[in-house]
Amino acid sequence: MSTPPVALQDADVLAGVGVLEARLTGLGREEFARDVWARVPLLARGASDFSDLFSAAAVDELLSRRGLRTPFLRVAKDGATLPESSYTAPAGVGATVADQLDDTALWRALADGATLVLQALQRTWEPVAEFASRLGTELGHPVQANAYVTPPQNRGFDAHYDVHDVFVLQVAGAKRWVVHEPVHRDPLRDQPWTEHRAAVAEAAEGSAYIDTVLQPGDVLYLPRGWLHAAEAQGAVSIHLTLGVHNWTRHALAEQLAQSALALLRDDPQMRGSLPLGVDGPADELGIVRERLVAALTEADPAPLFHRARRGQARPAPLGPLAQLAAVDRLAPDTPVRLRAALEARLEGRRLTTRVGWLDLTGTELPSVVRLLDGEVHTADQLGLRLVDRLLRAGVLVPAGQ
Structure with missing residues (x-):
């Protein structure tokens, strides 16, 4: 895939x-x-x-x-x-x-x-x-x-x-x-x-x-x-x-600026020291402004935005004992579903959620795409090994939970 x-x-x-x-x-x-x-x-x-x-x-x-x-x-x-x-x-x-x-x-x-x-x-x-x-x-x-x-x-x-x-x-x-x-x-x-x-x-x-x-x-x-x-x-x-708790354009601007500054960390000239005897920033401000504008144009604040958004709420409750029992009793006919309010996103081969991220193999991707529909699936439909992994990560829960 x-x-x-x-x-x-x-x-x-x-x-x-x-x-x-x-x-x-x-x-x-x-x-x-x-x-x-x-x-x-x-x-x-x-x-x-x-x-x-x-x-x-x-x-x-x-x-x-x-x-x-x-x-x-x-x-x-x-x-x-x-x-x-x-x-x-x-x-x-x-x-x-x-x-x-x-x-x-x-x-x-x-x-x-x-x-x-x-x-x-x-x-x-x-x-x-x-x-x-x-x-x-x-x-x-x-x-x-x-x-x-x-x-x-x-x-x-x-x-x-x-x-x-x-x-x-x-x-x-x-x-x-x-x-x-x-x-x-x-x-x-x-x-x-x-x-x-x-x-x-x-x-x-x-x-x-x-x-x-x-x-x-x-x-x-x-x-x-x-x-x-x-x-x-x-x-x-x-x-x-x-x-x-409204997301605002100002908040998005803050994240864009943070993303741009992160890019400038990789610019050797921006990491350089100011010359000796510099009296105020005027002499260097033109160079900094030019590089900052370029970085703002290139920066992508989306990863930071989604990470911050996930951090402002919690996923649906998870019963530790019920989860342990689901892992111990996992069988081909075990029904599971995506944990609610998880803010799950699949970007390329990485699944990011409110409980962390997982990198997936190419063979796992079709099953994870199916999981995002929020419906109940059985373990054999998705793959026992993948279901075990996602149960242990707190991404899947038993269908009755």
């Missing part, structure tokens, strides 16, 4: 899974991309029932029975974040962990008007983790999930903006959202709202772009930079925030 002329990706990445339209916006991906994405807020009433993703019972389970530690939770009141020591405690006998969540302290904080923020639910609550992974696959940008639990007539944070896009999913209770236009459009990750604190405060006093109460099932999409503040109404409010 000849080397493929272009990179092949796994089916999940190419096809998407439709949660954007079915559960969040009612808009197809192309329509959302054309009219809404990174441009304007969008309010979708009654978009979906989110009780399968999260609930009050899930909050109690996470806070009292899962042994969570910081930073999986933060607590805010009156616009300020409370110190971790105020809501953590030692884990007790047999566990040398000093900062597990203290459910009694959290109950007292909530009763006193504090907002509880369960962070990184894509790592701690499976239904949310699966949903966030599916959305990230469809958008092509990594997604993080937080939950905000706010007692009635309280707000956790004053007006501010985020440096990532968000989908707000109202799960329980009601929350009033007041949204204002940006004072700093499309902020980068290192341009937080605190750099524009005075302008944010002034803008928050003006006419709102959106002033509405979200009820269970409603969804609000906010591009990064849009100001917002939210206050619970007559009952405890629980909402999920799906934070979309």
